Amino acid sequence: MSAASPGAGPLPGYNFAYLDEQTRRMIRRALLKAVAIPGHQVPFAAREMPLPYGWGTGGLQITAALLGRDDVLKVIDQGADDATNATSIRRFFARTAGVATTERTDAASIIQTRHRIPETPLRPDQVLVYQVPDPEPLRGVETREAEARRMHAAADYGLARVALYEQIAHYGRVRQAYNHPVIVNRRYLASPSPIPRFDNPKLDHSPALQLFGAGRERRVYAIPPHTPVHSLDFDDVPFTVDADDTACSLCGATDTYLDEIVLDDHGTRRYLCSDTDFCRRNRDGGPDHE
Template identity: 65%
Template sequence: MTDHAYNFAYLDEATKRMIRRAILKGIAVPGYQVPFASREMPMPYGWGTGGVQVTAACLTPEDTLKVIDQGADDTTNAVSIRKFFERTGGVETTTHTSEASVIQTRHRIPEEPLREGQILVYQVPIPEPLRFLEPRESETRKMHALEEYGLMHVKLYEDIARHGEISTSYAYPVNVEGRYVMDPSPIPKFDNPKLGGNPAIQLFGAGREQRIYALPPFTEVVSLDFEDHPFQASKADHDCDLCGCATSYLDEVITDDRGGRMFVCSDTDFCESRRSAGHRGRLSPEEMA
């Protein structure tokens, strides 16, 4: 049921226009963080207010919305955000990636390849990829303006010198179209290869930090690396114990206090679809019986 006490998709029209203008600038300058006057939302900063505002500015009554957190549709914050849009936008919702026209996500890109006509909206906590190297906004803005990314390369190279590899495993920085270094939000670096050449529109919203950025379809996105240490997407060296998939990103679940572990797809919709298609893993109920 739509809650008629609020405007369609909650935000007032002037706010949506402001956000829409910022989204278009983001599309025009891929990877550049566009400042926007983020509004106070009825949910806490850090819980997806940026993503929610971007989604609200994009939704039409005809859309079908999917919301995931950690790849799952049933995590509490995903449930809460989905409910918010059911209530204020009256839109259809789904858990199936293929059926969704707008997908709001926190920390994952769905396993199933996205297609034209879909929009993937990322919730972003810290949009500035240089922030942990330089806390000052005034400084990082200059670094982006001058394309001065030496500091980032130095940091990554120090990693290699110390550990033999780059010790960033999520929110792994990327270069967009050879120009801006961009934070892909805290997705595992396993997901990084899906950022580039994607037929869907990818939008990034950081509410508290008041930034929106974007990747148009088929944008060139390169994970930062070195010739002698090429980027490697990695995942746990296991198959999904429920659907048997060997190529999906896995959650590790502790099953007892004696070191018992199992690995399951983090993308719940992907895993369920595979199981209903008959795929089985090591610990599928049928196998155990």
């Protein structure tokens, strides 16, 4: 596959990247505020998008607000470029903005993602846009929205650790496999969108700008480049990623996040890299192979 498939120019009759320019500015203003207060949820006037809620309307609007004609867009869903959600969003921008698209992480300038951070290390000139179903990390422990906001304002996050306490007390360890909350820049508690625990360390001091959009909840938040991101834990029970030396049955990698695929009714399983781009290039002779 080529590094980037050139776009054919925007669809006539539509605004560039679907949203009108004033809306794109409004979203960019919200994003600037979000970058200025890392981890803080900033409300924005989310628009109706031609996509149902839950399919990435928040991420879609951020991407629409950021796209320029020279951008190269990559869209992944659970790490895969060829999932329905990823394919349709990629095609949406290829048609409405006429921008180039790619499946290669290193060739993209904007990567919209659902539930994963690519295995290939990101660069300072890249932007990672997350689709977030629920931006409120306290939702599980505090159902009152107003109270949750007061807790953010006062950095009163003890309650968030209660959920971890319960897991350790019941199971001897934190069992939460994804959406493990993080403290951004030593201040705000944030939901890492539901990425697996495995990806949490990649949030920390990432050279790329990370933007999070929740369409239904109408909030955006951000982790600017090189921002400290600490996964919530206890001093004596630190955050860890489960060590697992299972290898990808396609590329043989043992240091990637694997999808489990059940092959038959007898429980035969295969494990594959969730990041399809990384896996393919690993098989082709390593990520640096052109």
